[in-house]
Amino acid sequence: FDKDKIDSLYIYENLDYKPRYYFENKLDQIKIIEKSPNSITLKFNPKSENRNLIISENYLPGWFAYQNNRKFKVESYENVFQKINILPNVNSIRLEYKPQSFILGKTITLTTILFLIMFFWYSRKKLK
Numbered sequence: 287f288d289k290d291k292i293d294s295l296y297i298y299e300n301l302d303y304k305p306r307y308y309f310e311n312k313l314d315q316i317k318i319i320e321k322s323p324n325s326i327t328l329k330f331n332p333k334s335e336n337r338n339l340i341i342s343e344n345y346l347p348g349w350f351a352y353q354n355n356r357k358f359k360v361e362s363y364e365n366v367f368q369k370i371n372i373l374p375n376v377n378s379i380r381l382e383y384k385p386q387s388f389i390l391g392k393t394i395t396l397t398t399i400l401f402l403i404m405f406f407w408y409s410r411k412k413l414k
Contacts, residue, residue, distance in 0.1 A: 310338040332377040341368040348385030
């Protein structure tokens with residue numbers, strides 16, 4: 287940490303700061319193309335070797351990465367952050383959040399709606 291003093295206040299600068307998206311042990315630039323709550327698209331320069339992309343956001347199961355139209359699981363990094371192994375010659379990645387609980391809830395909801403439609407249709411037909 288570097289510190290300066292203004293009047294009676296100390297101002298500290300964190301010299302170990304890392305950006306939200308960065309490559310482990312590399313200073314390559316990463317550009318955010320699209321970001322929404324459930325999807326992130328990142329673009330960067332391709333390299334001829336594998337490298338680890340670190341995302342400084344809490345790790346949650348249900349995040350998946352898509353590289354060259356292949357699906358990969360996002361791993362935990364230091365038990366807090368997210369890590370993705372980037373394949374050689376890849377220049378962009380799409381991350382999507384699709385937790386199992388959401389898929390289960392969506393299935394239950396659609397099944398319930400279908401059941402209610404069939405129930406009302408059957409009840410109406412029976413009354414005639």
